Every structure is written in structure tokens, then in C-alpha cells.
Amino acid sequence: DAMVIQNPRYQVTQFGKPVTLSCSQTLNHNVMYWYQQKSSQAPKLLFHYYDKDFNNEADTPDNFQSRRPNTSFCFLDIRSPGLGDAAMYLCATRGWGDGTEAFFGQGTRLTVV
Amino acid sequence: GIQVEQSPPDLILQEGANSTLRCNFSDSVNNLQWFHQNPWGQLINLFYIPSGTKQNGRLSATTVATERYSLLYISSSQTTDSGVYFCAALFSGNTPLVFGKGTRLSVIA
Numbered sequence: 001d002a003m004v005i006q007n008p009r010y011q012v013t014q015f016g017k018p019v020t021l022s023c024s025q026t027l028n029h030n031v032m033y034w035y036q037q038k039s040s041q042a043p044k045l046l047f048h049y050y051d052k053d054f055n056n057e058a059d060t061p062d063n064f065q066s067r068r069p070n071t072s073f074c075f076l077d078i079r080s081p082g083l084g085d086a087a088m089y090l091c092a093t094r095g096w097g098d099g100t101e102a103f104f105g106q107g108t109r110l111t112v113v
Numbered sequence: 114g115i116q117v118e119q120s121p122p123d124l125i126l127q128e129g130a131n132s133t134l135r136c137n138f139s140d141s142v143n144n145l146q147w148f149h150q151n152p153w154g155q156l157i158n159l160f161y162i163p164s165g166t167k168q169n170g171r172l173s174a175t176t177v178a179t180e181r182y183s184l185l186y187i188s189s190s191q192t193t194d195s196g197v198y199f200c201a202a203l204f205s206g207n208t209p210l211v212f213g214k215g216t217r218l219s220v221i222a
Contacts, residue, residue, distance in 0.1 A: 033209060033210065042213065043156075045209050045210075048209045090154075094210075099144050099163060099203075101144070101161040102146060102203075103158060104156040106153070107155055
């Protein structure tokens with residue numbers, strides 16, 4: 001009974017070939033986050049949604065886009081992956097309100113060849 | 114600016130030893146969570162603890178919100194406790210979850 005599910009778990013893509021990572025949740029949470037985590041570093045926020053309200057971090061490259069067609073699903077699109085985009089991508093959700101707990105999916109490990 | 118700082122950055126323990134990991138945060142928080150990142154990279158929720166003390170088996174956590182810190186205690190450590198421990202804070206309103214840099218724990222038999 002996983003609550004936040006990311007697909008695929010592992011993704012290999014070619015340099016410059018667009019790739020989409022997906023996240024789905026069964027918690028009916030309004031807030032969703034995408035984080036990028038490189039080896040031996042803390043997760044770095046790329047985007048977050050408060051319901052349909054989209055928030056882009058100032059230093060997120062233009063190469064990264066996100067879509068949230070409904071409450072349950074969220075997608076991360078990398079338009080032209082570079083070698084530096086190889087990382088673990090983590091999706092998280094939490095309920096509305098200041099003091100709610102966040103839950104993470106298993107992550108998608110992206111390799112760029 | 115908003116900051117979350119963890120210490121120590123690295124910790125090596127003999128199996129059976131106890132340890133304390135610390136998380137300092139720069140402002141009052143609405144949410145403070147501790148996570149363990151498993152070898153496959155998933156962040157596992159350990160505690161949701163904006164204030165007070167909680168215990169779960171060999172692990173416990175205390176957050177003193179007025180003094181802006183949280184502690185994670187691991188007792189009788191096991192090799193399976195190895196990995197990276199992160200704390201993350203939600204500061205106010207609709208701000209995102211801010212992570213510390215983590216503590217890498219290695220428990221050796």
C-alpha cells in the first residue's frame with residue numbers, strides 16, 4: 001500500500017533525448033514537490049505545487065518542466081538531458097496546512113549516457 | 114536566510130553503541146521531520162516532530178522549538194542503521210521543506 005509512487009525506478013536516457021518521470025499519490029494531498037539529489041548531497045528543490053498553483057525555484061534550469069494534470073499525478077519533464085542531470089529525482093506530497101507531514105516516493109534514478 | 118544545519122556530518126559507531134544526531138534551524142518551524150535514506154535512495158519517515166519527544170523502538174527524537182533544535186537518538190545501534198539521516202523543516206506558510214545536509218552514519222560490526 002505505497003502512498004507515493006514514482007515510475008520508473010530507474011531510467012536510462014540518451015544525452016539530449018527528452019525524458020519524463022512520473023509521480024502518483026493516493027493520499028489526496030494538495031502539495032507536491034520535486035527534488036533533485038546528487039551523490040552525497042541533500043535533496044534540492046526543483047518545483048512545488050500548492051494544489052494547481054505552480055512554484056518554480058529561481059535556480060531550476062529552464063531545461064526542467066513540470067505538469068500536474070490532477071491532484072493525483074505530477075510529471076517532471078527534462079527537455080534535453082545533459083550528463084549533469086544524472087541524479088536521483090524524488091517526489092513528495094503533504095496535506096494542506098503548515099504543520100502536515102511530508103511523504104516521499106521511492107525515487108527515480110536517472111542515468112544519462 | 115532560512116537554514117537547517119546538521120551535525121556531525123559523519124559518524125562511525127561500533128555495533129551496540131548509542132548516538133545523538135543534531136539538527137539546528139534558523140527560525141521557528143511548523144514542521145520538523147527526520148528521515149533515513151536507505152541504500153536504494155528512498156527517504157523513510159522516522160519522525161514528524163515539530164515539538165516534544167517521540168519514541169519508536171530504539172529511536173527517539175526531541176524537538177525544542179523555542180531553542181530551535183532537534184535531536185535524534187539511536188540506541189543499541191545495528192549495522193542496518195547505517196545510511197544518511199536527514200532532518201527537514203517547514204518554516205511558515207507555504208514554504209517548501211528545507212533539508213539539512215545530512216549525517217552519514219556507519220555502524221560496524
